[in-house]
Amino acid sequence: MRNGKGELIGEGLSARTVRYIHTILRSALQAAVDAEPALLAKNPADKAKPPTAKEAKAPEMHPWNDEQLRTFLDWSRENSALHSAWLVLAYTGIRRGELLALRWRDLDLDKGKMSVRRSVGLIRIKGEGKKIQEGTTKSCKARVIDLDPATVALLRQHKKERGGLALKLAQGDALVFGDHEGVWRHPERFSRTFKEHLARCRRELAKQGIEPPPDIRLHDLRHTHATIMLIAGVNPKIVSERLGHSTVSITLDIYSHCLPTIQREAVERFAAIMGGNG
Template sequence: MAPLVGPSGRAGRQACSGHSVGKLTDRAAGKEVTVSVTPTRQHSGYRFAHVGGRGPVRSRSLEPDGHRGDLVGDPQERPGGGILEFKNSNGAVRYGIKFLRPLADASKKQVLRRRDENDQRWKTGRAAQAALRDVLGKIERDEYVDPAKVTFGAYLDEWAKGLRLAPSTTSSYEKNIRLHIEPNLGAVPLSKITGTKLSAFYRKLETDGRRDHRAGQGLSARSVRYIHTIIPKALDAAVNDDMISRNPADRANPPTAKQAKAPEIHPWSPERLRTFLDWSRENSDLHAAWFTLATTGVRRGEPLALRWRDVDLDARTMAVRPSATLVKFKGGGEQITEGPTKTNKARVVDLDDDTVALLQAHRRERANLALQLGRDDALVFADQEGEHLHPERFSRTFRSTVTWCRKRLGKLGHVDLPPMIRLHDLRHTHATVLLRIGTNPKIVSERLGHASVTITLDTYSHVLPTIQRAAVDQFHAAMSADHKYQTSISGAVSGDPGVGVEALTSGVAPNMQNARAATVSPLKITAAALAWERSPTPPPWSRDL
């Protein structure tokens, strides 16, 4: 609706004082409109009614005391703002708001809005009034920013500046915002971001999202899902800042968790691991580091932040506390920092005898280079000056070491060569070997520093078939007639709930003697025997184990 212009200031008040009929000019239509004017209460504005827009429109002011009156006159003279009521093409009544927005030169500009920050029309006068009150409050507090003028890229930049995350995480967020989000969505007004736009953006990344030496290829579903974790957080902040009323990312369609699952891992077998470690002992300056990673399953950054005070060679333990991380800055530059581990929890990892002996020899070698390199506060794995090893170069050195190992052993006629793997696959190798030899997954999870055993089982699901086969064999052995877990049942009458079960005799599972025959199964008997075995009063036969 185009504004109507009438007499302003004192002239306007004098011209419109009392109940009278006057003329106003519709700028858009270039014509005069006859209006009936009456004074409003407790202020110097005026009421009017006119025809404009796509249907009958009434412009009403919102006074400081809450009084609503139809308004006429110069916008600069109007207190507060106004609520517009109009009909759309279907005849439905909708509402808009108008208000004076301060400009940088201390002047004011009248703003007319028919839609909210989500591009939706106000359906009730109450909703429009609430929106107007909110805008006027922000203007009074000097907090008003027109959502229609704020781009998603500009808001992301401001949001990223206030993040309180680990330096590496902040760096990763900024990198993905700079390389992927801003080039595609940065110029889009924040209020125009929709679930449909985000879904299309994710599909584009999957087909043509890479910005490195493989530009033109798509990002993996895992990478796209990571980018999706950034966008909802930023839009949640926009909701909290009253820039938008709801988070459009909730309606987006990113890659599912199943689609974004990490690719299948290919760990070394114990034989191939031994082949590599035997070769690196004589051919790699970082043999102690490779050996420690393989026998403890720690993450890359954890040994790079390990200090001698964290290693108790007498107790054969290693305390994993901080982790070394490479932080890259926007515009270039990088820094190695120490922060908490991935799960933000310290843990103690037991060491085997070979690892203890190797670390003892490694500390002597470091101390021989320089006395300070063997002190308690010195890094266990460091450069010649005692500074952190560069994490990315550390990984590249491992790959080049594996490549050199394969070439040398191949020339010597070795057939079962260790295949190329990443440094992180030493961790996978450690976990896989432990699970295949029957180690409790809970113990494996604790050694790896996983947040829960569920993560361990999900990550190493490829090992589960082997574990299941071993479990079936063990169960069969437990149920066999000549095993300690004898499962013969005497005196039970099937279907008679009053008949007790003489299961395993009182020397094996007395906690089953009062069970009902109809409820007993071999699985329950075995479980009861195992539970009693772990009880404070062990069964007599446990002394024979």
């Protein structure tokens, strides 16, 4: 992102996003060229050089299955100071930036509700390096998602522990997963911490003869949440709403690897309902 002077003030868009935007703009401009009468003599987007399909390919996801997630969380409960954060990410599917921007006033623990209103990310300002900044969610829309009783209980305990450090850390405007000073955690360092804790988990479990969960990225906890829910037969519309996707088609496209299993189970359920009558 650049300001009016052409200075870089934020993180650049991903190759995938740039290619997607180019496709939309080219299509819109081509409609102007094809109009009767023509509104444009030629399509200016034809001269652009967007990222290739290979460059725009999304990183391959590696979600855990339910047993692998359970194994990691059982380990982190006793060995990671950020266990609550890892569990909330896995049990809600929210993004890293959304978790780091979460405040206690966004939680209604009595009703088991979480309001996802904002996100924290890194921006690059010329001459100043990277800076943490809070903004809207990726879709620019707030959403409310349900929490299960175990997650609610964990968050209550986490709030009690935060309040034990300092009363201000448990007030409504305080960050749920801020640092000891109550300020935002650095997003990239937060991801690195997950990788470090997972690496330690894998080493320790392997020494005990326990099959450790595969090495994954922090973002794969989000994919894990979605994949487990879809395989369990949860309506894709519900999964899409929890993830904050603008349309359910995005969810189905990203998690198409789940569809064969879902379709097979649906066919078997239909046949069971019909009693095998032909």
